Amino acid sequence: EAQVTQNPRYLITVTGKKLTVTCSQNMNHEYMSWYRQDPGLGLRQIYYSMNVEVTDKGDVPEGYKVSRKEKRNFPLILESPSPNQTSLYFCASSLSPGRGYYEQYFGPGTRLTVT
């Protein structure tokens, strides 16, 4: 089954404790992206990756890191989480923009609480 998976689905952590949220897709998509969703703000793009070893900042990259060492995986790293990073996080993937039909497919979300 074609899908985007994220782990963990729920996470409660404390300020300053490094964490990684994993994202994996099995559709051989070049483009992958991370979003955060906050009440009243919709989804905002954190980082995106056009392909392996190619990453770019989205609208809200501060406090986050990403890496794209393999095509299928795109982990989101919070080196020193703070309470304002409490949010619902989504990973998404698609064929590369510009290659025609490239709708984004989303993972199930990771609800992160930083205390």
Next chain:
Amino acid sequence: GIQVEQSPPDLILQEGANSTLRCNFSDSVNNLQWFHQNPWGQLINLFYIPSGTKQNGRLSATTVATERYSLLYISSSQTTDSGVYFCAVEANTGNQFYFGTGTSLTVIP
């Protein structure tokens, strides 16, 4: 970045009613999608529609790219249509995606 505005922000419908949701965007786009976020938080693709009209069952969408708006039509609404509907666009100046703040739909029996 590109501005995406959705209207109305909230909508309450009686089951069986029809509705139109609107998405306005501030610049030319390569990609436009409509999503439904169900009450469990899952984002479900509805339409990939950078231009033209598409239909899928009781739902249809139209994007008029030259006038920078898209419409999502829901006919004969059902309680399972409840949730938040998002429009997302990719500006043709880059590879970033921008979401609107959504329309929260509640369908009551």
